[in-house]
Amino acid sequence: MTTTRALVLASLFGLPACGPSYVPASFEDRCGPPPGVAHPLPSLGYDTKPFEIRHLPETDFGGRRPGYLYRFEREDSGTTESLRAVHMIHGGRILVVGDRGTVLTRDAKTGWQKEDPGTTENLYALVASPHEKDGTVITEELRKNKPYIAVGSNGAAVARGLDGVWRAESTGTSADLFALLHLGASTVAVGAGGVMVERSREGVWRTVKTRTTADLYGLGSCGAYVCAVGAGGTLVQCASRDGERVCIPRAPAQATLRVVTEAGNVMGDGIWLKYVQPNQTEPTPPPSYAPWPAGNAVLSGEEIRAAEVNHWGGISEMLAVGRRSTIWFLGHGLPEKSPLERVKLPFEVDFHDVAYELTDGFLVGARGTIVHLAIEGFTPPHICLL
Structure with a gap:
């Protein structure tokens, strides 16, 4: 029996590791020990009557299982x-930013604690921003506690280093910045008036020409492109050429667009656009989008502000948030087989952002609202070597 063990990840699904690695020494020695129940973070004990529902995230399994208990606790x-924004790493830091320079981090014993970002500007967006160079050893501490960047009103930008200290940076713009996207070697921000600025790993910002004056509210990757979306149905697609970012604006919809998901879906005020697979392969054309009827029927009169995908096998789904404490679930699998599910939570506030990983999620919004989503009764799949 070998003493060296390495876990076989569910590479078919692109899922994170759920336990120790496993390398078999023989035909019979294919599986590690079965995983136990994955427990969510302990309650902070403030909400005496959490909102609870039974929910089965991976609806393409036919709905034969009873699902798990989803507990929403303020x-x-x-x-x-x-x-305005929240970021979490499973087993690591949970960070929230908001108006008037508000920065909060969650402590398991003492609850939410304030940090000083060195600014009183409203902070609208937050992203983890590790800049690993070739040969960098990613320790467990570095994985759980990455550096961060936040941007906000009047072109404000602050960076949180590995030492936990926030430092102000100059973006070269006075426009409000609403969204961030970290690309590994650089970080992009967009905002009011079509502004786009890009940060190098050394912390130097430069302006990128977007060829639009529409306010831009969301950022994401659309295949090989960086996509920014905003007012009036504006969608700006940017490609890198000879070290420069070249952007072309389009208008695939009339409604305001706010979110670009990692699957390439675009959402906003009462609208959901799906990526359309092109017939042409070489050269690769820019991404194209068309309305998703099933999504638009559910979103009528609603507004999606943010969305996050939970990648863990057995519980993989997208969770989106919006106005009036409304949330949406989209289960793992083809959207045609997994209808969008709308749920109204009893908190009566607008949600602005969501983080979601394994058995925990955090929803943040107006009036200092933080809601912890805890999922009970989930056991990660037992994955064996083929």
């Missing part, structure tokens, strides 16, 4: 400022 943020 936590005391210690502020009434609107909270």
